[in-house]
Amino acid sequence: MLKVEGLNVEVRGKQVLHDIDLDIPEGSTYVLFGPNGSGKSTLLATIMGFSQFEVTSGRIFFRGKDITDAPIDERARLGIGMLMQRPPNIPGVRLRSVLKATSGDGMDVERAAGELNMDSFLERDINVGFSGGELKRSEILQLQAQGPCFLMMDEPESGVDLVSIQVIGKKIRDLIGGIGCGSDGSGTIRSALIITHTGQILDFIEAQKAFVLANGTIQCSGSPDVMFERIRRHGYEECIRCHQRN
Amino acid sequence: MSSEELRRRAKHAGGKTASYGDDIDVDNFQVAPRELRAGEDLESLDRDLKDSIINVGVVPDQQERAGSFLLLDNSIVHTSKQVEGLEVMSTQEALKRYDWAKDFVWNAVQVDTDKYTAKTFMEDSDGYFIRVKSGVHVAHPVQAGQVLDSVRSMQNVHNVIIVEEGASMQFISGCTSTHCAKESLHLAASELYVMKGGSLTFTTIHNWASDISARPRTVIKVAEDATFIDNYISLGPIRSIQLYPKVFLDGPRAKANFSSISVAPPGCKLDMGCMAVLGAPETRARIVSRSITTGGEIINRGRLVGLAPMIKAHLECNSLIMADGGISIAIPELEARLPDVEMTHEAAVGKVAQDQVEYLMARGLSEDEAVGIIVRGVLEGGIVGLPDQIRLEVEKAIDQTNIGAL
Ligand SMILES: Nc1ncnc2c1ncn2[C@@H]1O[C@H](COP(=O)(O)OP(=O)(O)OP(=O)(O)O)[C@@H](O)[C@H]1O
Ligand SMILES: [Mg+2]
Numbered sequence: 115m116l117k118v119e120g121l122n123v124e125v126r127g128k129q130v131l132h133d134i135d136l137d138i139p140e141g142s143t144y145v146l147f148g149p150n151g152s153g154k155s156t157l158l159a160t161i162m163g164f165s166q167f168e169v170t171s172g173r174i175f176f177r178g179k180d181i182t183d184a185p186i187d188e189r190a191r192l193g194i195g196m197l198m199q200r201p202p203n204i205p206g207v208r209l210r211s212v213l214k215a216t217s218g219d220g221m222d223v224e225r226a227a228g229e230l231n232m233d234s235f236l237e238r239d240i241n242v243g244f245s246g247g248e249l250k251r252s253e254i255l256q257l258q259a260q261g262p263c264f265l266m267m268d269e270p271e272s273g274v275d276l277v278s279i280q281v282i283g284k285k286i287r288d289l290i291g292g293i294g295c296g297s298d299g300s301g302t303i304r305s306a307l308i309i310t311h312t313g314q315i316l317d318f319i320e321a322q323k324a325f326v327l328a329n330g331t332i333q334c335s336g337s338p339d340v341m342f343e344r345i346r347r348h349g350y351e352e353c354i355r356c357h358q359r360n
Numbered sequence: 361m362s363s364e365e366l367r368r369r370a371k372h373a374g375g376k377t378a379s380y381g382d383d384i385d386v387d388n389f390q391v392a393p394r395e396l397r398a399g400e401d402l403e404s405l406d407r408d409l410k411d412s413i414i415n416v417g418v419v420p421d422q423q424e425r426a427g428s429f430l431l432l433d434n435s436i437v438h439t440s441k442q443v444e445g446l447e448v449m450s451t452q453e454a455l456k457r458y459d460w461a462k463d464f465v466w467n468a469v470q471v472d473t474d475k476y477t478a479k480t481f482m483e484d485s486d487g488y489f490i491r492v493k494s495g496v497h498v499a500h501p502v503q504a505g506q507v508l509d510s511v512r513s514m515q516n517v518h519n520v521i522i523v524e525e526g527a528s529m530q531f532i533s534g535c536t537s538t539h540c541a542k543e544s545l546h547l548a549a550s551e552l553y554v555m556k557g558g559s560l561t562f563t564t565i566h567n568w569a570s571d572i573s574a575r576p577r578t579v580i581k582v583a584e585d586a587t588f589i590d591n592y593i594s595l596g597p598i599r600s601i602q603l604y605p606k607v608f609l610d611g612p613r614a615k616a617n618f619s620s621i622s623v624a625p626p627g628c629k630l631d632m633g634c635m636a637v638l639g640a641p642e643t644r645a646r647i648v649s650r651s652i653t654t655g656g657e658i659i660n661r662g663r664l665v666g667l668a669p670m671i672k673a674h675l676e677c678n679s680l681i682m683a684d685g686g687i688s689i690a691i692p693e694l695e696a697r698l699p700d701v702e703m704t705h706e707a708a709v710g711k712v713a714q715d716q717v718e719y720l721m722a723r724g725l726s727e728d729e730a731v732g733i734i735v736r737g738v739l740e741g742g743i744v745g746l747p748d749q750i751r752l753e754v755e756k757a758i759d760q761t762n763i764g765a766l
Contacts, residue, residue: 164722165714186718186721187722187730190724191724195723204737205737206740206741207736208737211733212720212723215725216724
């Protein structure tokens with residue numbers, strides 16, 4: 115579904131990602147681990163097409179189409195969606211308006227918001243003054259409105275309390291388990307790429323593969339549970355060392 | 361002040377250019393017709409005229425309106441009221457009926473402010489005179505339309521609102537022109553008084569045309585524990601408008617809140633702003649303006665003057681430039697005459713934030729749609745806290761500008 119080949123990315127003239135290759139087939143969920151500042155968010159933002167992130171070489175393909183130079187909204191309409199680590203505030207724009215504009219009336223806004231305990235946020239200015247956990251729930255609600263078939267999630271569980279994690283964990287599982295891209299009726303089985311530090315989200319979803327990104331390069335990959343356990347015990351160094359040896 | 365003294369001052373100020381705004385030669389306009397035609401039914405007006413006033417929040421069926429007033433050129437066409445304790449008449453009639461009315465005329469607004477006020481005096485101008493008797497809370501808004509309908513003509517208006525002790529009212533002032541009006545000028549002097557413990561919400565919707573100019577002059581006096589809330593909306597084209605209402609918070613704990621949203625299409629010059637004088641202890645003022653230029657020029661002035669202890673005042677100006685050729689100038693001023701004051705200002709001029717646009721595009725909206733939603737948000741953010749009925753009028757007005765399609 116998503117294929118990244120030899121991707122090099124600069125932010126403000128500084129190279130952040132080096133020679134990234136990635137291939138995520140339809141219907142699979144991959145996980146991205148890695149130390150702070152290693153370039154995980156940068157990778158997701160580049161796939162989404164945000165203008166700060168400049169592809170200096172390499173290509174990105176989505177469902178067979180070269181989207182390396184496609185505008186953001188085209189990518190979104192093709193079926194790419196993203197839960198952002200740090201979404202911007204937009205004063206004066208209510209969460210409800212955004213949900214309405216993106217879902218094209220295809221979603222029962224009240225009900226979806228209720229399921230995420232976000233009913234009382236619909237009339238609030240989007241992201242303005244939202245707490246850490248509220249931001250995540252709002253992002254998930256927006257993804258639900260959009261209905262992408264490739265879901266990129268940047269630390270969906272960080273800052274979420276122990277009760278809410280049950281709610282959002284199940285919601286994310288349902289989203290990834292869904293079928294189709296937005297309003298297009300195709301039977302596309304969804305895929306996901308999820309960044310996590312705590313690994314908590316892994317209790318709710320079934321992931322096939324994990325990667326460690328360090329210093330802007332993919333260092334190693336393997337089974338998510340095994341990799342997570344190894345990082346927990348030995349840190350990222352072991353993976354980086356193995357990678358350098360090979 | 362005696363009428364001789366007023367006349368002397370007006371004469372003296374006949375050639376006095378205003379402090380701000382391009383100078384307009386009033387002699388280039390003929391005084392618009394003033395006919396005796398009061399008592400007409402708003403519902404039976406011409407289609408064209410009806411549509412014009414509906415666009416500025418004045419509804420002919422008077423549903424959910426406590427009173428109505430309509431001025432067409434210089435003719436008073438309609439005055440009515442639905443509730444006890446509210447009076448709606450013309451200023452000239454009030455001067456005849458009430459001996460005390462003269463104390464409220466050319467009192468807040470100085471006759472020699474500039475040549476426009478002088479002209480308004482010289483023409484014995486008429487307008488609305490609205491009074492809410494003490495303790496009366498008028499539930500629905502009172503509406504007043506001021507419409508220009510003639511070519512190269514000048515509308516001269518003199519308005520008075522008195523909200524007596526402990527009384528309250530919401531007021532909608534809709535100003536517009538029909539397609540018969542060309543190259544015309546609107547001049548107005550409006551004197552608003554909110555007495556002890558009273559409350560007045562004053563919402564103005566301007567919808568002129570690209571060959572119309574306006575020079576409204578408004579002064580508000582707010583007494584002890586009273587509240588004045590001003591909302592100003594100008595979304596359509598206009599050749600040139602300059603306004604700078606002044607509010608005097610004369611009594612302790614008096615409050616004033618100004619919000620304005622304006623759009624300057626190409627060829628328009630908007631020189632807006634207001635001044636709040638905090639003249640008594642614990643008074644509060646807040647001025648928030650949101651503006652957008654799609655090619656025209658916008659000046660946003662704001663001036664807070666702190667003259668008493670324990671006051672709080674804030675000035676905020678946010679302006680977006682949406683097209684090349686657009687000019688936006690923000691001029692915030694704070695003046696304090698003693699240490700025990702809290703006065704702040706914020707001003708931002710620029711384009712729509714790229715990260716906001718991209719965020720919405722990542723949800724599948726086109727760039728234009730994203731910008732439309734954000735701009736609408738900026739404008740609507742300028743009028744939060746409006747009473748529901750009035751907010752609906754403003755949202756309708758924003759819809760009609762087609763901001764989403766910029
Ligand atoms: N807009 C930017 N301007 C300057 N530097 C940036 C910008 N965006 C990212 N960077 C830098 O690029 C590097 C990678 O950042 P990125 O946000 O991708 O890290 P991350 O792996 O997501 O980290 P974390 O786990 O802390 O979220 C960091 O050194 C960061 O400071
Ligand atoms: Mg990150």
